[in-house]
Amino acid sequence: MKLLGYLLLFATALQAQNFELRVQAKTLIPGKKIYLEYVNEQGKVVKVDSATPSAEQKVSFKGQVKDQGAFYLVNFFDTPKPQKVLVILEGGETIDVEADGVNDEEGKSNFTLKGDYPNVKFMLELMAISKEMEKKVRKWNQEIQVDPKQEKRIQAEFTQAQAASTAKIKELIPQMGSHLVALWATNFLPAEKEMASLEDIANRLAKARPNHPQVKQFVANLQRLQGVNEGAMAPEINLATPEGPNLALSSLRGKYVLIDFWASWCGPCRRENPNVVKTYAAYKDKGFEIYGVSLDQDREAWLKAIEKDQLVWKHVSDLKYWSSAGAQAYQVNSIPQTFLLDKEGRILAKGLRGAALDQYLAQLFKDK
Structure with a gap:
């Protein structure tokens, strides 16, 4: 009886970790599969399953949740610019995902999630x-x-x-x-x-999930972010430019430099860009420069956003998403994020945007 009881408890625990995603695409790409991807603590995306849609344009993914809770992406057809839907799973869920399946000309798409769970x-x-x-x-x-x-x-x-x-x-x-x-x-x-x-x-989260890899990474990042304080020397960044060669942040010494962490896929960043364009135009001839660090993965999307938003300053990226060496050095866990440096490369201020950035620069350059 004891053995049976343990077996029943073990089976119940496994069932609690299981999940099911019922996915439907409104539009199909002939011959293409829909993929389930796992996002690890470094932001790296790993394919864990795939399925060919049925005649009803549906697929189903079942399995056990990694890490007792993880971030997953439903990748529709793995095209160069696929529609991807984020799903947060902790075990025991049955979630319905309905999506366009493809992006429109502007790279936008719609989806719905259905499931009575806190994460949803x-x-x-x-x-x-x-x-x-x-x-x-x-x-x-x-x-x-x-x-x-x-x-x-x-x-x-x-x-x-x-x-x-x-x-x-x-x-x-x-x-x-x-x-x-x-x-x-x-x-x-x-x-x-x-x-x-x-x-x-x-x-x-650290108290509830002390060994969870995503939580441990977030806590460590936050601790390091608190160490990138005003008055400290700015960590070096040396990444590739759109033209190919690397551009080191330290090469801009002698100017006031705004490090602007952004990405083409970041809505708040794109909304902020018109303000940054005006700020740059106002101060670029007074010894002000911008060093844009993109957290993109898609080079074409990065370059297209630079052109469309008319971002005429310095740009770099290693196309590694949240694993970007620049983001890691500054412990950036949300974007847009900025760091303003003085001529010697020390951090003057963090998080300046919009009117706050304009006011700070107006004071900085008032006698120049």
């Missing part, structure tokens, strides 16, 4: 807050194009809306408990302003 619920709420902000930004950009004189008013409204958006996210985080969606939520919090919130998340 809060992930969708976070995305809704982000989309609401994106809608406002599109409206403001259109207004500025029609009447540039409205820029000051719009910048004030943007700052207020951004603060309200962050407040909504912070209200949700305590409800997430130790679910991994809390770790994902950190991507929506600017580290320079919300360090206390990030520390709270790190402490909570």
Whole structure:
């Protein structure tokens, strides 16, 4: 009886770790499969399963969750620019994923997740807050194009809306408990302003999941980020430019340099870019330079974003996503993120964007 009891407990534990993803693509690519990918603590994506869609355009993935909770991507057809849907699994879930299956000309696509689980619920709420902000930004950009004189008013409204958006996210985080969606939520919090919130998340997850690889990586990154303080010498970055050769950050000594961590796939970064373009135009002839470090994986997408957003400053990338050597050196775990350096390469300020960056530079260059 004891042996039977142990076997039953073991079987129950295994069942609790199982998951099922029921996936449907609205559009198929003939001869192509849909893939399930696992994202490790370094941000590396590894294919773990694949399936050919049925006549009903459906596939199903079943298995046991890695690490007692992990981040997965449903990769539709593994094209050069595939639609990928993030799913956070901790075991015991049956989740329905319905997606367009392909991106439109602008690289956008839609999807839905259905499943009564905390990771799904809060992930969708976070995305809704982000989309609401994106809608406002599109409206403001259109207004500025029609009447540039409205820029000051719009910048004030943007700052207020951004603060309200962050407040909504912070209200949700305590409800997430130790679910991994809390770790994902950190991507929506600017580290320079919300360090206390990030520390709270790190402490909570470290206590509940002390050996989880993603949690351990986040805690370590946060500790190192706290070490990249104002007044410290900026760590070196030496990565490839769009033209090919490497460009070392230290080669820009003698100028005030803004290190701008961004990516073509980062909505908040792209929304911020018009502000950065104007700032650069205003101060580039006064000894100011920008060193853009992209967390892209797709070289073509990186170059296209530079051209489309008219980013005429210095750019580098190793195309390693969150494993970028630059991001690792500065412990960047959310973007956009900036570091302003003085002429000797010391960190003057962190996290300056929009009006805050303009005000800081105006003071810095007022006598120059």
